[in-house]
Amino acid sequence: MAGMTSTARPFLNRRLAGFGTTIFAEMSALALSTGSINLGQGFPDTDGPxxxxxxxxxxxxxxxxxxxxxxxxxxxxxxxxxxxxxxxxxxxxxxxxxxxxxxxxxxxxxxxxxxxxxxxxxxxxxxxxxxxxxxxxxxxxxxxxxxxxxxxxxxxxxxxxxxxxxxxxxxxxxxxxxxxxxxxxxxxxxxxxxxxxxxxxxxxxxxxxxxxxxxxxxxxxxxxxxxxxxxxxxxxxxxxxxxxxxxxxxxxxxxxxxxxxxxxxxxxxxxxxxxxxxxxxxxxxxxxxxLRLPDAYFTAFRDDLRAKRDLLSAGLTDAGFTVFRPTGTYFVTTDIRPLGESDGLAFCRTLPERAGVVAIPNAVFYDHKEAGAPYVRFAFCKRVEVLADAAERLRKTFAH
Missing domain, CATH: 3.40.640.10 (Type I PLP-dependent aspartate aminotransferase-like (Major domain))
Incomplete structure (x- = not known):
């Protein structure tokens, strides 16, 4: 057909054949389309100093x-x-x-x-x-x-x-x-x-x-x-x-x-x-x-995020997740099996409709997919009111 490109092999270099759209793009789009709170991609919702x-x-x-x-x-x-x-x-x-x-x-x-x-x-x-x-x-x-x-x-x-x-x-x-x-x-x-x-x-x-x-x-x-x-x-x-x-x-x-x-x-x-x-x-x-900001900046930044970690972790625990309390970063990993779930990818794709919250399935970060299947990551680098709202939505959806 005129205008069509014919090739004997796929366009994408075979080294990248297994890498499609990133999970972050998929989940962020899902957050927008459903109006959900996006605790998936790791970016703050406020600017720095x-x-x-x-x-x-x-x-x-x-x-x-x-x-x-x-x-x-x-x-x-x-x-x-x-x-x-x-x-x-x-x-x-x-x-x-x-x-x-x-x-x-x-x-x-x-x-x-x-x-x-x-x-x-x-x-x-x-x-x-x-x-x-x-x-x-x-x-x-x-x-x-x-x-x-x-x-x-x-x-x-x-x-x-x-x-x-x-x-x-x-x-x-x-x-x-x-x-x-x-x-x-x-x-x-x-x-x-x-x-x-x-x-x-x-x-x-x-x-x-x-x-x-x-x-x-x-x-x-x-x-x-x-x-x-x-x-x-x-x-x-x-x-x-x-x-x-x-x-x-x-x-x-x-x-x-x-x-x-x-x-x-x-x-x-x-x-x-x-x-x-x-x-x-x-x-x-x-x-x-x-980089030349005083140590007080780093201390205050860390203390603020620690409080946010504790807020979201408490909400996730109350909702029934097993929470792996992080000692670094601004992500908290959870196990969804106590909720009667075992497929993190399916869980994250339905979570926006069920609870109005977006998270990331850890399985996408594994070669051994089965090892990561039941784990889901939430970002806590958001405003306190956003985290409190997300925690309450998860409690209402999953807590018994």
Whole structure:
């Protein structure tokens, strides 16, 4: 037929054939079409600090960043990132050779994997994993090897890493460990003891490590975020990634960064320059100022989110869910089996009509779908009144 394109194979590269529309797009569309409260996608419903917004406006008006910023990022932001790593963790990085600014952490992960992974290399990722991990490993031609965080209910419900399982997953083909802590979606924060074992394994097997630390400032209770790069032998083999979106509630600005040794930063920059090249010019100046906010800002932000975690967790518990109380991030994972349900995907697709609330099924973050089937994730980075309304809707729908 005229105008039709004929091809002997599908349009989409086979490496991405298994990746359709993201679950976040599907559930956000469902929230809009049903008028439901969206506790699915992880973005706040209020903006971050006024002084940081003012800094972005000032940069725009003064013409800073309106044209292409430098490829590695503006010097002010690279210097601020290095100062942050030194002040918070005692990690010393050269702003000129060991810091790279990216279009959010998502691009940093993509650039790191495209740069460091050859076709056939194995990449170990903690399962459940943020959905871009799988796609980026596939685009690099790597083989994804999931190590599953297992649910435990004794001593408080939580998901934990089996270090023996991690050790057993390493083979002669393993190139890289992809570690996320604080962990999305489970809310687990790896302990210093767990990280020490991971570091020893990486050194012993000569592995590279990419760490996604975007929730570094969102840890609660007695949890502590410890960068893997602080352990012996790890600074020179670890690509540490973070961003401004989660810490300052400006997820639309897409300002992230990489810190690592010069050779690794050069490799990641070589891939990154052919993705976005540069991004978020004026926002880079604003984030440089944000990184210099006093400790009181981070404390207040964390305390606010902890209260919101407790509010939503109580509502979910009252509604009959088993709640895995997170010690990090702004997500809470629940088990729906006490409600007489077992299929999280089906549950989330019907939840808007049943309760007027949107959540995310954890199964989409697993290779072992059955392991994640009964778990559902809710975001608590919303206004208190929104969370209270959602909790009440869930109580009315499920509580007996």
């Amino acid at each position: 006024q002084e940081v917004r003012d800094a972005a406006v000032r940069a725009l008006r003064e013409g800073r960043g309106n044209q292409y910023p430098p490829g590695p990022g503006i010097p002010e932001l690279r210097t601020a990132v290095a100062a942050h790593q030194q002040r918070r963790y005692g990690l010393s990085y050269d702003p000129d050779t060991e810091v790279l600014v990216t279009a959010g952490a998502t691009e940093a992960i993509a650039a790191a994997l495209l740069a460091l992974v050859e076709p056939g290399d194995e990449v170990i990722a903690l399962e459940p994993y943020y959905d871009s991990y799988a796609a980026c490993i596939a685009m690099a031609g790597g083989a994804r090897v999931p190590v599953t965080l297992r649910p435990h209910v004794e001593g408080g419900a939580s998901f934990r890493l089996d270090l023996d399982e991690l050790r057993a997953a390493v083979t002669d083909r393993t190139r890289l460990l992809l570690i996320n802590t604080p962990h999305n979606p489970t809310g687990t924060v790896l302990t210093r003891a767990e990280l020490a074992v991971i570091a020893e394994l990486a050194v012993e097997r000569d592995l590279l490590v990419v760490t996604d630390e975007v929730y570094e400032h969102l840890v609660f209770d007695d949890a502590e975020h410890v960068p893997l790069a602080t352990f012996p032998g790890m600074r020179e083999r670890t690509v540490s990634i973070s961003s401004a979106g989660k810490t300052y509630s400006f997820t639309g600005w897409k300002v992230g960064w990489v810190t690592s040794s010069p050779g690794l930063v050069t490799a990641v920059r070589s891939a990154k320059q052919f993705l976005t090249y540069v991004a978020s010019g004026p926002f880079q100046y604003a984030v440089a100022e944000a």
